[in-house]
Amino acid sequence: MLNLNTLLVEHGYVVLFAYVLVSQLGVPLPSGPLMMAAGALAATGRMRIDATVGIVAVASACADSIWYQLGRARGARVVRALCRISLEPEACVRRTHGAFGRYGERFLLVAKFVPGLGLMAAPVAGQTQIRYRRFLAFDAAGALVWACTYASLGLLLGEWIDRSARLLRAAAQFGLAAIFVAVAAVVAARLMRRRRFRRRTAIARITPRELKLRLDRGEPVYIVDLRHAADFRVEHDSLPGAIHSTPDDLLERRDLLPRDREIVLFCDCPGEASAAHVATLLQSSGFSRARPLEGGLDAWKLAGYPIARLAESPAA
Secondary structure (H helix, E strand, C coil): CCCHHHHHHHHHHHHHHHHHHHHHCCCCCCCHHHHHHHHHHHHCCCCCHHHHHHHHHHHHHHHHHHHHHHHHHHCHHHHHHHHHHHCCHHHCHHHHHHHHHHHHHHHHHCHHHCCCCHHHHHHHHHHCCCCHHHHHHHHHHHHHHHHHHHHHHHHHHHHHHHCCHHHHHHHHHHHHHHHHHHHHHHHHHHHHHHHHHHHHCCCCCECHHHHHHHHHCCCCEEEEECCCHHHHHCCCEECCCCEECCHHHHHHCHHHCCCCCEEEEECCCHHHHHHHHHHHHHHHCCCCCEEEECCHHHHHHHCCCCCEECCCCCCC
16 A cells, blocks of 8 residues: 655655656646645654755756756747646746736746646746846745645644544555546646647648748738747747737737738747637637638748748837
């Protein structure tokens, strides 16, 4: 029988550090149950609550520092890769950039509590060129708040369990199994959300070749670059004739969009998630010729088609 006490008491801090580090590096493992288990053991004197909180915060800061440096060096490519790892298309680049745009570094204080965005926060912070010392200060503070919250809940739970010998034995025997079940449930829930999102954004795309043929024939095409402005600090390239807009601005000003031509949208999300979502909303508003570009800018470049330069801070 799996014994949580044996695992955490004999190898507790090492297991806790390794688990949190791996989960914060992108493996879809929920850290909350293990932190609560450590807090529950602290209530019975088998672990120390201060050591538990400190180890979780250090492991989280180590993983986040790696993602910060990767985001600073590789920009949007790293963020797109994390979108795929997280299994959360809804929580891709746009939402994370939006949170930083509204709250700045303060978002790091609560990022780990926001499903799907906690993993994106560190590389996006690096991508937006926040200074590392400032990033680390806010990120470490957020990690401490995150660790304290779950460990304290476990501490309260442990004090309640400790009053009953039967509950204590059950927690020891089945605690680790419960964590495995929680991991499976989280992964299954994210996969279901991914499937529902794909159904919602199942919209016909225009290929780079089709778009190039239309441009070569001189057909009027309205091309919208939906990438976040922070991406242009790393990469200034865009499609010829494209205008830049955020998804929210474009939807707010949809009445100004042309109805007599093709509207082509592209973003930097896996599967053109944001572009497909915006195109779906535009089609429901009567813009039947709005379509996302299959593969986005990367596919356009891969085909060897010409590119243009956008300003570093393009106006919507």
